[in-house]
Amino acid sequence: xxxxxxxxxxxxxxxxxxxxxxxxxxxxxxxxxxxxxxxxxxxxxxxxxxxxxxxxxxxxxxxxxxxxxxxxxxxxxxxxxxxxxxxxxxxxxxxxxxxxxxxxxxxxxxxxxxxxxxxxxxxxxxxxxxxxxxxxxxxxxxxxxxxxxxxxxxxxxxxxxxxxxxxxxxxxxxxxxxxxxxxxxxxxxxxxxxxxxxxxxxxxxxxxxxxxxxxxxxxxxxxxxxxxxxxxxxxxxxxxxxxxxxxxxxxxxxxxxxxxxxxxxxxxxxxxxxxxxxxxxxxxxxxxxxxxxxxxxxxxxxxxxxxxxxxxxxxxxxxxxxxxxxxxxxxxxxxxxxxxxxxxxxxxxxxxxxxxxxxxxxxxxxxxxxxxxxxxxx
Numbered sequence: 001x002x003x004x005x006x007x008x009x010x011x012x013x014x015x016x017x018x019x020x021x022x023x024x025x026x027x028x029x030x031x032x033x034x035x036x037x038x039x040x041x042x043x044x045x046x047x048x049x050x051x052x053x054x055x056x057x058x059x060x061x062x063x064x065x066x067x068x069x070x071x072x073x074x075x076x077x078x079x080x081x082x083x084x085x086x087x088x089x090x091x092x093x094x095x096x097x098x099x100x101x102x103x104x105x106x107x108x109x110x111x112x113x114x115x116x117x118x119x120x121x122x123x124x125x126x127x128x129x130x131x132x133x134x135x136x137x138x139x140x141x142x143x144x145x146x147x148x149x150x151x152x153x154x155x156x157x158x159x160x161x162x163x164x165x166x167x168x169x170x171x172x173x174x175x176x177x178x179x180x181x182x183x184x185x186x187x188x189x190x191x192x193x194x195x196x197x198x199x200x201x202x203x204x205x206x207x208x209x210x211x212x213x214x215x216x217x218x219x220x221x222x223x224x225x226x227x228x229x230x231x232x233x234x235x236x237x238x239x240x241x242x243x244x245x246x247x248x249x250x251x252x253x254x255x256x257x258x259x260x261x262x263x264x265x266x267x268x269x270x271x272x273x274x275x276x277x278x279x280x281x282x283x284x285x286x287x288x289x290x291x292x293x294x295x296x297x298x299x300x301x302x303x304x305x306x307x308x309x310x311x312x313x314x315x316x317x318x319x320x321x322x323x324x325x326x327x328x329x330x331x332x333x334x335x336x337x338x339x340x341x342x343x344x345x346x347x348x349x350x351x352x353x354x355x356x357x358x359x360x361x362x363x364x365x366x367x368x369x370x371x372x373x374x375x376x377x378x
């Protein structure tokens with residue numbers, strides 16, 4: 001059995017999932033290959049980089065002007081990848097994240113149309129069936145159900161991936177043509193929430209399987225730590241947030257508002273902030289609660305210690321297709337708070353979490369009430 005996986009990123013949530021499948025395949029004795037374009041060199045065999053960081057920069061520069069992610073760059077890099085795939089002759093090809101200024105879509109899907117390999121495609125966001133964005137919940141856009149860019153300009157044009165020109169109408173048409181051209185594709189999504197959206201899109205012609213993401217339980221488990229002691233918050237109720245990058249969609253403003261609403265019994269810890277964000281937060285005048293800004297922590301064991309130290313984990317994002325950090329936190333014993341009408345509701349149970357609207361005042365009220373009952377969930 002020969003397996004080839006294609007993903008824009010070597011790390012992050014999609015990189016972790018790709019790595020696990022790759023390592024499982026190798027342990028079974030299968031020939032497994034990973035094609036990636038962005039991130040650090042993976043620490044395992046048969047990882048093949050697609051292009052160079054220069055290719056990514058050129059693709060990104062072009063896309064920021066034209067809005068044509070996947071169509072205006074990485075052609076030679078993708079052609080070389082296709083040559084390597086033809087040499088490998090995989091029995092199965094597993095697609096992951098295909099955006100991120102990494103692949104030339106017409107070249108890739110031209111090869112996928114001709115190959116006899118079984119094709120699976122795990123959708124990690126909504127980009128595969130829109131003309132531009134990966135998420136549209138925050139702006140309430142539904143153009144993707146018919147044709148992006150026809151009834152109005154794309155409301156996400158100036159959001160990641162931002163572009164000077166709105167090419168959402170053309171992108172939608174081209175992506176629909178390419179992504180609908182394959183005869184047999186098995187779509188995999190991590191949540192019923194995303195499956196419901198896909199079933200309303202042009203990808204509905206393909207079978208859809210809901211396969212929730214899993215965490216490495218050898219890493220994400222209750223872990224002995226001195227996190228609270230090391231940060232001087234041993235006597236406080238710790239509320240944790242983890243994201244990378246932190247932005248409005250991930251709920252950064254909500255967390256900062258929460259810090260202003262809680263009293264000195266609480267400490268808020270944010271993991272995954274960039275340097276500018278950490279510097280700005282350190283200058284903030286927080287009323288009573290302690291606010292601790294931390295950078296990205298890629299080491300799973302270190303992250304598990306922080307999750308374990310937390311009394312509550314708040315996933316304040318309203319744009320999730322699963323919520324991997326929520327599952328990691330729960331696996332380490334933290335009580336999770338997720339936003340209503342998000343896939344996070346599929347992860348929690350009455351014992352492991354609660355769903356609340358994305359409102360800092362409501363969350364502050366809930367936490368204060370719980371504090372009166374002893375703090376950490378039982």
